[in-house]
Amino acid sequence: MSNQRLDAIDIRILARLQADGRITNQQLADAVGLSPSPCLRRVRQLEESGIIQGYVGLVDPAAVGLGVTAFVRIRLEQQDDTRLSLFEAAVADFPEVMECYLMTGEADYQLRVLVGSLSEFEDFLRHKLTKVAGVSQVTTSFALRPVVYKTALPVG
Amino acid sequence: MSNQRLDAIDIRILARLQADGRITNQQLADAVGLSPSPCLRRVRQLEESGIIQGYVGLVDPAAVGLGVTAFVRIRLEQQDDTRLSLFEAAVADFPEVMECYLMTGEADYQLRVLVGSLSEFEDFLRHKLTKVAGVSQVTTSFALRPVVYKTALPVG
DNA sequence: CGATTTTTTGGCAGAATCTGCCAATACTCT
DNA sequence: AGAGTATTGGCAGATTCTGCCAAAAAATCG
Missing domain, CATH: 3.30.70.920 (Lrp/AsnC effector binding domain/regulation of amino acid metabolism (RAM) domain)
Known part of the structure; x- marks a missing residue:
């Protein structure tokens, strides 16, 4: 829940996850130009730091x-x-x-x-x-x- | 995007997915008392009917x-x-x-x-x-x- | 600048999950 | 009760996840 510097890749990860919270890590990695492993690590960090607050389904x-x-x-x-x-x-x-x-x-x-x-x-x-x-x-x-x-x- | 009758299980599915949009289908099935296969089918139906509008990550x-x-x-x-x-x-x-x-x-x-x-x-x-x-x-x-x-x- | 430390990355592999198919079960209606 | 419909559970191949380790990249410091 502390401060963290966001680079260009993090921003793209956030954009993608905001658009589709169920995107697979492989697709996400592909979209941001990383391999799955470092991509997942970044996502976990964003989650643990509180920048990503969670994932939700939206209901009509x-x-x-x-x-x-x-x-x-x-x-x-x-x-x-x-x-x-x-x-x-x-x-x-x-x-x-x-x-x-x-x-x-x-x-x-x-x-x-x-x-x-x-x-x-x-x-x-x-x-x-x-x-x-x-x-x-x-x-x-x-x-x-x-x-x-x-x-x-x-x-x- | 049409009308659909929601039974008690659908309601529980919606509640769970609203709380955690990345819950695995197995966990979800467990939580609502179904096996994975019919659970997934219900979720897909809720998505296709537009009741579930999508999944998003929430950013601080x-x-x-x-x-x-x-x-x-x-x-x-x-x-x-x-x-x-x-x-x-x-x-x-x-x-x-x-x-x-x-x-x-x-x-x-x-x-x-x-x-x-x-x-x-x-x-x-x-x-x-x-x-x-x-x-x-x-x-x-x-x-x-x-x-x-x-x-x-x-x-x- | 070059060497060392630190950080980040990519690939690998076992475990977990997904998801379409089919038979079995439950429910509905007469 | 019985025929027909809808829903379920199990199975299995394909996909995905995710922790580990060595390699690459970046940053730091003399």
Whole structure:
């Protein structure tokens, strides 16, 4: 999990793995111009150093009945460390919360919430989010449609 | 890319693959209580039907110098189909734009933008985003810190 | 510059995994 | 119960993985 200098080959490895997390080591080695052995070693190093955080399968939300994306901006009553930690622990446990950021500006936090329907969202608001200690103001906007969703960072 | 009924085993397969996109088929089969062969067949079907959209490696943004997350809300001058399509095509080509949603409410679009520094963000705003035809109002909030970032949908 | 150390690479080989095929099992519907 | 359909498990050749070691490349230092 420490610093590490990334050379041109590492960058290409990252680009490839971001595009296809199941590429075989042989294909990857071929793509970046190495033989399998040093290629695998580089990948392992990138994994162990935390630069590669993991590999995941991506599932179509609509296919599993999760068609509603909501963005929720939240103000807390107070912003001391304890309140922030409490709130963060709470949202981290909500399966509906896909993203959460501590923010500058009007809101303290912004959430991206994924649910199956508006009534599920209401349940989430009424029974979960507003029950968290310290939550003062909640503002919701809904996504009509996703336009771009990427996980691959621009590298190279 | 068509509809498909998901049974309990499929759900468990999806959960596992969302948690570890490089799990071997044998481990996966074991975890869901099948032998490798039918397990692989189910995975292939989920892939071909588009329920599994793909597999990706996740890279730490800070490790590649991308430490600034900005949320940008955008109003267009007009909201006819042509303008929307034009805007969407433009943002899809910006490597900085990780997410974009067509929104209800005040803003027409909301973007999550990932850059290395505030000056890079200014470049993005001045030379890219505001140059897109039809963009009228742009409001930015910055993330101080990511709290939750998940790709795994709640299934199971 | 040349010699030494350090780092990185490529090839090898046994182990593990993949994956298509086929017979056996389980399920469905009348 | 029985016919038909769908799903499963086992098998085996092909592919891939992955640790080890010697060779090559790069970096360091006198």
